[in-house]
Amino acid sequence: MTTTPRIAIIGAGPAGLLCARVLQLRGIEVTVYDADTAVDSRDPGGTLDLHADSGQIALEDAGLLAAFSELARPEGQAKSRLDQHGTVLSSFVPEEGDLAAPEIDRGQLRIMLDQHVRPATVRWGHKLLSATSLGGGQHRVEFANGHSATVDLLIGADGAWSRVRPLLSEAVPQYSGVSFLDVRFDEVDRRHPGIAALVGDGHVFANDGDGRAIIAQRNSEGRVRGYLGLRTELDWAASAGVDLADTASVRRYLLAEYAGWAPELLPLITDSDGEYVNRPIHTLPAPLTWRHRPGVTLIGDAAHLMSPFGGFGANLAMLDGAELARAIAEEPSTDAAITRYESVMLPRSGELAVQANQAIARFFAPGQAPAPDHEAEHRRYQEGAAAYRR
Template sequence: MKSPVRIAVVGAGPGGLMCARILQRHGIEVTVYDADASVTARDPGGTLDLHADSGQIAMQDAGLLAEFMALARLEDQAKSRLDHHGNVLHAFAPGAEDAAAPEIDRGQLRALLAAHVAPGTVRWGHRLTEAVPLGGGRHRLEFGGGRSAEADLLIGADGAWSRVRPLLSDAVPAYSGVSFIDVRFDDVEHRHPEIAALVGDGHMFANDGQGRAIIAQRNSDGRIRAYLGLRTGLDWPERAGLDLADAAAVGRYLLGEYGHWAAELQALLTGTDGGYVNRPLHALPAPLTWEHTPGVTLLGDAAHLMSPFGGFGANFALLDGAELGRAIAEEPTADAAIRRYEEVMLPRSGRHATGANDALARFFATGDFALAQVPDPEAEHQRYREAAEDYRRDRAAAPGSAAVG
């Protein structure tokens, strides 16, 4: 941009940190505000895969692709699909050179990005309570504890329950009808060898056609996390009379819910090393759009919270951050940068969010679940590679574009 502006990013998740990293690589100052006390203040969740056509492109733009690959687990791209009797319906093992969608723990990715923004960029412990328009595209940010700041360009990267989104849209996340119960098993090769053998490398998916599923995934450091999926009401713990801190009671409840499942799969229901964490799945309306508003935009879950099926959420958060950062660096004004960014981001996220939300509904539908409905991992990987080539080619052909790297 031709004139300096005060840029504020709310949210130090992967998308917000990526945006800050790209801006700083172009010599542009930015401040990131986050409610967490530090980058390691809370459990960041499990693992995610970075796709060649989105997350990896962003990491390359950030100059961090080699650092990502040093942490990534190519072998954990493996996937197996089972029925609830334990029969393997389909299995995929990646080739030795397959890097289309390698896995990395969410906490590792966030820490990697946080370590590569300038010291002092992130103001930890700043929980946004309200963003107040001041006119001319400027906003005042009100934080807990009576603190405040002003910004000429406000970027909402503050997740599902964004405090910035109301400036652009009255849309709010809706409950999908599916809740995941997050469980964790540590040092699995020694302490839980039967679970280690069942899951193998990568991910294991199983469902029963009755609104019950188990999705288990390898994480780093010998850990497996599993998500016990239930099509149920949002208030299911209260209706079941459960205190989620009472592990024994929750385990008995789950054994009842999954009573018709094979014993080897039921092993994932009890004996956890981290208790039980209820994670109801919410999504924004899709496709979600808004009228262009000077001085403010959104990225990641704040813009397009969607089902986790397909793994698009984190990948597009990273790509959003990289594309917005480049647009700010390359366009003459913040307003032009927002327009350029939203013209690409909104249709892309709307299309993929619609597909991801539909996939969740199908996977947890009652009745027969046809294997043909499940994406083939090998075909997916080929699409990621081809789409990455298309992205780079189209970008290189765009007037005034900078090379990826």
């Protein structure tokens, strides 16, 4: 980069923080804005598997593989798949030394990344209201707290409902036809031993081949997060007369929906230590592309929101951030950097978004879809990692 541009990243999730970290390692200043009041001000969600061919490459670029390894849970890669009667259809246990896709809690990852950008890099409590093109590649950003700034490079890392995306695309998230209800189990080994045994060190997936599923995953600190998945209308609760704020009302509805499921699976519905949180799954059209525009681009979910099946979203988000930061440091202008970055990111994310969206559709379609081959999956991650650096 021949001149020093004013760079703003909107969103302090894994994509935005990783991008900022790599930029700073390359001696480039950046400001990150986020609507949250602090890095840990809200429930960050469950656990992530960071793939050797994407998320881990980004962490290597950021000099954070060792820090990640201190928090990662390789044993969390274990997976089992059941039907609604509790019959085990398939299982996978990682071999000793398998680091293809270790797990880390989302909150731990975000805090780790925040700790490794310079102090005051992130401006917390800055909710973006508008982003406006001023011409010549410059943009003005205005925030709910009254702050505003003019920047030479605007990077939208602001997730599914990005306010930066409209500068590049008219695409908006679409409901996938599947909703998850988020549940949580604390001190699981002591208080919920049946659930602990069922989930083990990793994940358990159960579905009935008729649009209902239960997914549960081991997190750190003795916690299990669960997702009760339904193929249903977006307004299912209102249509069914269910008050989402009334735990007993939601539980009655779910027990009726999951009637006939194995008794050992039902505590994942009835015994949550928190409220049921409705999380409809939205996706962007895939593959999504846009015409290059000077001074603005997108990374992470803002660019390629996809279903969580396959675990590509956060991994691609971090790789996006690393690759964009490298391009900014190595190209002579921000325009050249954006062109280089988007020429690789758009086709890659488009292909994987299609796969992820097809995977969730198959899982919730009538009948039992074939279980993924996790051993082959891990080999692909490792082979992809080796090929990436050639």
